Amino acid sequence: MLLIVGGGGFVGSHLAQAFHLAGHDVLVLDDDSASITAVAGTLNIPWVTGNLGDAVLIEQVLSGSHPCTRDQPVTGLIHAAMEVYLDDTITAAWPVIQAEQGCAATFVKAWVQECQRRHRSIPLLLTSCAEVYASSASSSSWISESAPLDPVTPQAYSRRLLEQLMARAALSNGLPLTVLRCFSPLGADPTGLIGERRRINPGILHSMFNVFAGRSPALEVDADAINPHSPQLRDYVHVCDLADAHVRALEHLEKTGGVHVFNIGRGIGTSLPQLIAIAEQSTGNKLSISTSIHSLPSARVLISDSSRAEEELGWKPRHPQLSSMISHAWAWYQNRYGLVHSTNAKPLITKP
Secondary structure (H helix, E strand, O other): OEEEEOOOOHHHHHHHHHHHHOOOOEEEEEOOOOOOOOOEEOOOEOEEEOOOOOHHHHHHHHHOOOOOOOOOOOOEEEEOOOOOOOOOOOOOOHHHHHHHHHHHHHHHHHHHHHHHHHOOOOOEEEEEEHHHEOOOOOOOOOEOOOOOEOOOOHHHHHHHHHHHHHHHHHHHHOOOEEEEEEOEEEOOOOOOOOOOOOOOOOOHHHHHHHHHOOOOOOEEEEHHHHOOOOOOEEOEEEHHHHHHHHHHHHHHHHHHOOEEEEEEOOOOOEEHHHHHHHHHHHHOOOOOEEEEOOOOOOOOEEOEOOHHHHHHHOOOOOOOOHHHHHHHHHHHHHHHOOOOOOOOOEEOEOOO
């Protein structure tokens, strides 16, 4: 059985679907803090509600003493859980960062101990983010896995600490680990039945759609992000392509062992004004924008060099067009909020 920690979130739920469709028996562990517990789909994946800091629960799930894993021991792990940070700076968010690291340390300790108990390795994938990198020098610079690291946001800083924690544990104990540094995820399952449903701090597309649907008066953006003289550029990648990369990465890790890092992105930079224009064109809606002078810490340019993933994993994006990502996400949003009636909605993930 494959355990996906954080499998109820935006990326995590798509991972759960992708691995299920690839033939894996999947179990989700999620604390429900920012999860999709009733997303639409046709799967029936067992769910354990709990926190990574619960050492007893984690040990039970991994050892097979929990009801969900008693007859199917965990043979693979994916850590896709990400804390939602409301503070803008690392200093202000430090208590939350410490709490997330404490939970991760409990999880990693349980992973190592279970591998030692079995005398057998359990492969682990970590879903990380592109924001661990320093900004590219220009819009024509692509970031490889060996590029300098300089996380400036709380989430990226915490993710980099997780990378270091897991890499040390893997290297010192000879355990298999792959870190996937995912660039900016967008989109939804092309059927429109799975997508982003964050309760707080929603992503850029969800915020746009709230305006399109009349749920918000305007999209609030940092004026610096739409500065035409020095635009922020992001490498947007379809969330289903990220999920496909994880499936391929686990297959690769099971064959090779060792510790690996892969970038997952399209290698194309897009500014916020460009994204807004494509969203308006793809949905047929006009966006109202409200600018703020509050400048958040953020890298200016993050564009992926994903050639390593292409060469070693055989991965390439199946949905490379931004218009497809936006259309898929818009279909999900309309279905989610009843803007388009669907008779095919069934629970994707159910709690036993």
